[in-house]
Amino acid sequence: MAKLYDTIIIGGGPAGATASFYLSRAERSCAIMTNKKSNLDLAEKIDNYYGFENGITGNELYQQGLRQASNLGVDVKECEVVEIIKNKDNFEVRTNIGTFNSKTIVLATGKKKKKPNIKNLEKFEGKGVSYCAVCDGYFFKSKSVAVVGSGPLAVHELKYLSPIVKDIYLFTNGKDIPDGVDGIKSDTRPIIELRGNRVLDEIVFASGETKKMGGLFIAEGSASSIDFANALGIVLQDGDIVINDKCETNVEGVYACGDITGGIYQVSKAVYQGMTVGLELIKYLRKVTGVKR
Ligand SMILES: Cc1cc2nc3c(=O)[nH]c(=O)nc-3n(C[C@H](O)[C@H](O)[C@H](O)COP(=O)(O)OP(=O)(O)OC[C@H]3O[C@@H](n4cnc5c(N)ncnc54)[C@H](O)[C@@H]3O)c2cc1C
Known part of the structure; x- marks a missing residue:
């Protein structure tokens, strides 16, 4: 035992x-x-x-x-x-x-607490941006969400959220894709901005491309x-x-x-x-x- x-x-x-x-x-x-x-x-x-x-x-x-x-x-x-x-x-x-x-x-x-340098990150905290899958995952049940990170914490948050949410992505924000995320849609492009009216609606990559997103779980660092x-x-x-x-x-x-x-x-x-x-x-x-x- x-x-x-x-x-x-x-x-x-x-x-x-x-x-x-x-x-x-x-x-x-x-x-x-x-x-x-x-x-x-x-x-x-x-x-x-x-x-x-x-x-x-x-x-x-x-x-x-x-x-x-x-x-x-x-x-x-x-x-x-x-x-x-x-x-x-x-x-x-x-x-x-x-x-x-x-x-x-x-x-x-x-x-x-490591926060990535993404414009409007703080503006959307509690309005689509979360730092804790166990705490907030439930509120994103019917949404497409992404985890931002590339270490053990990001992998953990992905595993927790996958069975709960409608659709899940991993954004490593410029870092390599970690082991243990097979089958997850992953993207290494850096994110520079978040946009939305009252709540988070889309993310903007450094390339200028955008993607609709209902939730972002920040899991960089520990x-x-x-x-x-x-x-x-x-x-x-x-x-x-x-x-x-x-x-x-x-x-x-x-x-x-x-x-x-x-x-x-x-x-x-x-x-x-x-x-x-x-x-x-x-x-x-x-x-x-x-x-x-
Ligand atoms: C630049 C700088 C200069 C400073 N100068 C002084 C000074 O001159 N005099 C002074 O008295 N104080 C100084 N301090 C403050 C001092 O460093 C802190 O007050 C002190 O370290 C706090 O101790 P702590 O045990 O609370 O946290 P910390 O020393 O930060 O220790 C945190 C521990 O938690 C661990 N940890 C965190 N998350 C996880 C996780 N998810 N999993 C596993 N482990 C985890 C880390 O590995 C670490 O072991 C300074 C701080 C800084 C940043």
């Missing part, structure tokens, strides 16, 4: 890694899922975090955090999480390397905590996950920490919330499993 982790943490930046340190030291089984694209990688030098007298590059701090987790017995899995499903007794975390199960979830994906939160019914405010002082979301067993909770975007804050999640989860797991550790 597949392993049931006490906790799966989505994200191995300072927030997720810190949560894992506390859990693994309390002998709770724990995995970190990371696609190794932390915001820290963009930081040339961090010199306002405790203990590095000459500063440290963001990348080195990030790598050290993941090694520290591994050394403490955390399963660090390099993969792309594409969906989280809540069942009665567990959570299923679907990734490009397989599905993993856990009793609890920590959302710690940082705050990066799924973020916001996508997972939407699908799980987690309350958001202004694009941030709403948590209480224990870093709990409104969905039992799902915690969030780091940049994704809004406020101050700093390593110290991410580490503080990661610690809070770790300590609170130890208490929660004790309560629900009855196992005192």
Whole structure:
């Protein structure tokens, strides 16, 4: 039978890694899922975090955090999480390397959402443009829709939407067509503009050609905590996950920490919330499993 982790943490930046340190030291089984694209990688030098007298590059701090987790017995899995499903007794975390199960979830994906550079994209958000097939696919039941993207997230969204919608296309927006999309009408031409009266009606390619389209699911880059939160019914405010002082979301067993909770975007804050999640989860797991550790 597949392993049931006490906790799966989505994200191995300072927030997720810190949560894992506390859990693994309390002998709770724990995995970190990371696609190794932390915001820290963009930081040339961090010199306002405790203990590095000459500063440290963001990348080195990030790598050290993941090694520290591994050394403490955390399963660090390099993969792309594409969906989280809540069942009665567990959570299923679907990734490009397989599905993993856990009793609890920590959302710690940082705050990066890749939006393609397409004119009027934001104008049609909620009016034909969506970022989450699981959340919005149902509303496009009788329409022709397209997924924009070329990675595991795009393939996942295509598979989810195919049986629901009238007609489906993949637009890779200038990138190569990925594996696993046999039988799907695919097009590599870059998209430059969206048009419509009140709602999305057609897309415009860089060549000037147009195509009628009832819906566009943007799936470039990685799924973020916001996508997972939407699908799980987690309350958001202004694009941030709403948590209480224990870093709990409104969905039992799902915690969030780091940049994704809004406020101050700093390593110290991410580490503080990661610690809070770790300590609170130890208490929660004790309560629900009855196992005192
Ligand atoms: C240019 C720049 C400079 C900065 N300089 C400083 C500074 O000097 N001092 C400071 O304190 N802070 C600085 N920051 C902010 C700091 O980097 C962030 O506050 C911090 O990294 C947030 O940590 P986090 O764990 O919430 O998210 P992140 O560090 O962004 O980590 C997110 C994790 O989620 C994973 N992930 C995301 N989506 C998926 C998915 N679908 N599947 C699998 N894994 C996924 C990523 O792989 C990564 O492991 C800077 C940020 C930037 C961009």
